[in-house]
Amino acid sequence: MESAHLPSSANYIVVGGGTAGLVVASRLSEIPTVQVLVLEAGLDKTSDPQLQNPVLWSSLCGTDLDWQFKTVSQVSTRPYTATIDPESGLRSSADNQYRSLKKNRPNLQIVTGATVDRILLSNDAVSHEVLATGVQVRLADGKLTEIKATKEVILAAGAFQTPKLLELSGIGNKTILARHGITPIIDNPGVGENLQNHSMYVQPVGLKPQEGTLTAGLQALAFVRTGDEADLAAKHLSPTDPEKVTCDDILRNPEKASANFFVSTRPTNNVAILGVIQCHPLSRGSIHISSGTDDPDSKPEVDPRFYSNPVDIELMTRHL
Ligand SMILES: Cc1cc2nc3c(=O)[nH]c(=O)nc-3n(C[C@H](O)[C@H](O)[C@H](O)COP(=O)(O)OP(=O)(O)OC[C@H]3O[C@@H](n4cnc5c(N)ncnc54)[C@H](O)[C@@H]3O)c2cc1C
Numbered sequence: 001m002e003s004a005h006l007p008s009s010a011n012y013i014v015v016g017g018g019t020a021g022l023v024v025a026s027r028l029s030e031i032p033t034v035q036v037l038v039l040e041a042g043l044d045k046t047s048d049p050q051l052q053n054p055v056l057w058s059s060l061c062g063t064d065l066d067w068q069f070k071t072v073s074q075v076s077t078r079p080y081t082a083t084i085d086p087e088s089g090l091r092s093s094a095d096n097q098y099r100s101l102k103k104n105r106p107n108l109q110i111v112t113g114a115t116v117d118r119i120l121l122s123n124d125a126v127s128h129e130v131l132a133t134g135v136q137v138r139l140a141d142g143k144l145t146e147i148k149a150t151k152e153v154i155l156a157a158g159a160f161q162t163p164k165l166l167e168l169s170g171i172g173n174k175t176i177l178a179r180h181g182i183t184p185i186i187d188n189p190g191v192g193e194n195l196q197n198h199s200m201y202v203q204p205v206g207l208k209p210q211e212g213t214l215t216a217g218l219q220a221l222a223f224v225r226t227g228d229e230a231d232l233a234a235k236h237l238s239p240t241d242p243e244k245v246t247c248d249d250i251l252r253n254p255e256k257a258s259a260n261f262f263v264s265t266r267p268t269n270n271v272a273i274l275g276v277i278q279c280h281p282l283s284r285g286s287i288h289i290s291s292g293t294d295d296p297d298s299k300p301e302v303d304p305r306f307y308s309n310p311v312d313i314e315l316m317t318r319h320l
Contacts, residue, residue: 287301
């Protein structure tokens with residue numbers, strides 16, 4: 001991705017150059033007459049081997065390449081899945097796939113080191129609807145600037161930062177906004193709710209010392225069932241619970257897995273990690289701002305409420 005001179009306007013502004021943002025930007029810019037601008041807060045690290053080598057994912061946690069959000073107090077976890085290019089053996093991501101595509105798209109501009117602090121909203125005189133007309137961007141040197149969107153602002157800032165950006169812009173639960181001195185423009189109590197996250201249980205296991213170096217990375221992965229989970233939804237959920245259908249569909253079907261087991265090793269020590277991840281957790285949490293527009297960098301309050309649904313805790317316990 002490139003760090004470049006910012007235009008004063010674009011037809012479409014995509015906030016966030018992650019997986020979703022780059023896919024949307026790529027498809028939109030197939031129309032040659034449309035100007036697409038992607039604003040990505042992170043710096044261009046596409047050639048960093050730590051990012052390209054999927055085995056090194058855990059070494060990124062807590063670094064500058066990680067937003068370093070922490071959940072409010074509860075079981076701590078790190079979600080992880082790996083998509084690997086079968087030819088190179090390197091991580092396959094939207095980032096490296098779309099970088100090459102961008103070369104042939106003069107109407108697509110991707111700017112890194114550009115953090116969107118706020119969506120600019122205004123009332124349409126004709127429809128009386130609230131319209132997103134642009135964004136306020138902060139560059140790496142702290143300079144603030146506004147960019148107009150003549151068609152749309154597309155939010156793709158990820159599961160944690162999209163609700164944060166909406167709330168900082170005045171869209172969200174008015175009580176939460178008022179707590180942080182933000183004037184509600186659209187009162188929408190659903191913003192930041194229904195957060196769904198996978199928890200992962202990991203158990204380090206010592207291995208017998210051996211000659212040579214262990215091959216690092218995922219050694220085995222299996223999607224499994226306990227065999228006795230079919231009635232768990234009926235036991236814990238009311239017949240009218242909207243999740244019951246999905247839950248039954250997984251837990252009653254012998255062809256479907258309720259968890260994923262893996263064994264992973266690291267090169268430096270004689271330890272293997274045994275891990276269990278529930279496939280479809282039912283617990284729902286929330287993510288909300290922890291301060292107002294005067295401190296847009298403050299970390300949001302992330303509360304996944306892991307194991308708040310009794311199905312999750314019983315299923316995980318049985319798998320363990
Ligand atoms: C450790 C880990 C490893 C993973 N490995 C894989 C894998 O190998 N394969 C796989 O398929 N999935 C993997 N996933 C899941 C995958 O990363 C997500 O499903 C996917 O990235 C979600 O895409 P997204 O576009 O919604 O969010 P993201 O990809 O997170 O993109 C959001 C982007 O918005 C930017 N942003 C946020 N706020 C702002 C702002 N205010 N202004 C400007 N930019 C902003 C962020 O920097 C980020 O680049 C992994 C997840 C984790 C946590």
